[in-house]
Amino acid sequence: MSAYEPQVDSPFRAEPSVRDEAPQFVLPLVARIEKAAPPARTDALETAARAVLTILSDERSLGDGAWATAMRDWQDARIRKVVRRARGAEWRRAEALDGITVAGRAAEVRVYPPVPLDGWPKDLARLQVSGTDLEDPEPPAAPEPGTPVLWLSPEVTMSAGKAMAQAGHGAQLAWWDLTAADRAAWRDAGFPLAVRTAPASRWRALTLSGLPVVRDAGYTEIAPGSCTVVADHPALRGA
Numbered sequence: 001m002s003a004y005e006p007q008v009d010s011p012f013r014a015e016p017s018v019r020d021e022a023p024q025f026v027l028p029l030v031a032r033i034e035k036a037a038p039p040a041r042t043d044a045l046e047t048a049a050r051a052v053l054t055i056l057s058d059e060r061s062l063g064d065g066a067w068a069t070a071m072r073d074w075q076d077a078r079i080r081k082v083v084r085r086a087r088g089a090e091w092r093r094a095e096a097l098d099g100i101t102v103a104g105r106a107a108e109v110r111v112y113p114p115v116p117l118d119g120w121p122k123d124l125a126r127l128q129v130s131g132t133d134l135e136d137p138e139p140p141a142a143p144e145p146g147t148p149v150l151w152l153s154p155e156v157t158m159s160a161g162k163a164m165a166q167a168g169h170g171a172q173l174a175w176w177d178l179t180a181a182d183r184a185a186w187r188d189a190g191f192p193l194a195v196r197t198a199p200a201s202r203w204r205a206l207t208l209s210g211l212p213v214v215r216d217a218g219y220t221e222i223a224p225g226s227c228t229v230v231a232d233h234p235a236l237r238g239a
Contacts, residue, residue, distance in 0.1 A: 023073060023077060023116065024077045024078060024080070024116070024117045025070065025073055025074035025077055025080070025114040025115060025116055025117065026074075026080040026081065026082050026114060026115060026116075026117055026120075027052070027055075027074060027079075027080065027081045027082075027111065027112070027113075027114050027168075028081075028082055028084070028111070028112045028114075028115060028120065028124055029048055029051060029052075029081060029082070029083045029084070029109055029110070029111050029112075029164065029165070029168065030083070030084050030085070030086050030091075030094045030109065030110045030112075030124065030127060031044055031047075031048065031083055031084070031085050031086070031107065031108070031109050031161070031164065032085075032086060032087065032091050032107070032108040032109070032110075033085045033086070033087055033134070034087045034088070034091075035087060037106070038134055039104065039105075039106045039107035039108075039134060040105075040106065040107070040134065040135070040136050040137060041134035041135055041136045041160050041163075042136050042140045042195055042196075043104045043105045043106055043107040044104070044107040044109070044134055044160060044164060045150075045160070045163055045164050045167045045195040046104055046107075046167070046193060046194065046195045047102055047103065047104035047107040047108070047109045048083065048109045048164035048165070048167055048168050049150055049164075049167040049168050049170065049171040049191075049193055049195060050102050050104070050171070050190075050191045050193065051100065051102040051109045051110070051111040051168070052081070052111065052168035052171050052172055053171050053172075053175055053186070053187070053191045054100055054102050054111065054191065055067075055071075055099075055100055055111045055112075055113070056071075056172065056175055057175075057183070057187045058100065060113075061113070066113075067113040070113045070114045070115075071113065071114060073114065074114035079169065079172065080117070081165040081168050081169065082129065082165065083129070083161040083162075083164045083165050084124065084127035084128060084129050084161075085127060085128055085129075085161070086127050090123075090126075090127060093123040094110055094123060094124060094127070095110060096123075097112060097121055097123060097124065098112065098113065099111055099112035099113070109164075112124070129161060130159075130161075133159055133160055134160040140194075140196060143194035143196060144194075146234055147192055147193065147194050148174065148186070148192065148193045148194070148231070148232065148233040148234065149193070149194045149195070149196055149232045150167050150170040150171060150174075150193060150194070150195045150196075150229055150230075150231055150232070151196060151197070151198040151202075151203075151206055151229065151230040151231075151232055152166070152167070152195065152196065152197045152198065152228065152229055153197075153198065153203060153226070153227055153228050153229070154197050154198055154199065154200045154203055155200075155203065156226050156227075156228055158228070163195075166214055166228045166229050167195050167229060169214045169228075169229060170212065170214050170228075170229035170230070170231040171191075171193065171231065173212035173213075173214060173231050174212055174231035174233045174236060176212075177212055177231075177233075177236055178233065178235055178236065179235070182233075182235040186233075198230070206230040206232070207227055207230060209230070209232075209237075211230050211231055211232050211233075211236055211237070212230070212231040212236065213227055213229070213230050213231075214227070214228045214229040214230075214231075215227050215228070
């Protein structure tokens with residue numbers, strides 16, 4: 001285990017926990033991927049992570065907000081996220097459903113309040129999960145100093161859709177660990193962040209640094225317990 005030890009009922013732990021006894025929900029994310037102009041992979045990953053933070057901090061998700069019950073029920077169980085793709089008329093139908101669209105440099109991701117695992121809205125259920133194999137036209141630049149970074153594992157191969165969900169997990173763990181003041185500052189700044197693959201030489205040190213670590217439950221693509229993301233927010237260093 002890393003120095004960041006998940007609680008016994010961690011939503012990302014592979015082993016069975018009390019979270020499995022609760023009704024299970026999923027947070028849907030839909031990425032706009034047009035055939036003629038798909039977004040760059042890193043842009044899509046960063047936009048998905050910001051979409052998760054945006055819905056977590058939205059007033060409708062808090063207190064007595066319209067989405068608050070669904071958000072609480074989702075966070076009381078396993079924290080599942082599923083990314084699907086849409087284009088053309090599919091995207092227009094997806095945009096008509098209650099949710100939030102977050103734009104990156106070219107990427108667009110719409111996030112929705114959680115739904116039961118078997119209760120997806122029809123216009124989202126028909127969308128494909130596959131087909132999100134995006135590429136970066138050139139290697140992304142180094143993050144600006146002071147920018148929160150979601151470090152992806154150099155040891156795990158993931159589709160873009162899977163990596164988008166994992167980046168969202170990492171952003172959520174960072175959000176949970178921040179103080180109210182640090183959350184507000186991040187939100188007010190527009191949730192600046194970078195998603196990068198960690199250098200192999202730094203990966204072990206990152207996982208042992210005490211920063212939040214995502215260990216995947218193994219529902220899709222990768223083995224249970226795989227360490228996929230380290231959430232490196234400056235406010236959490238040395239916490």
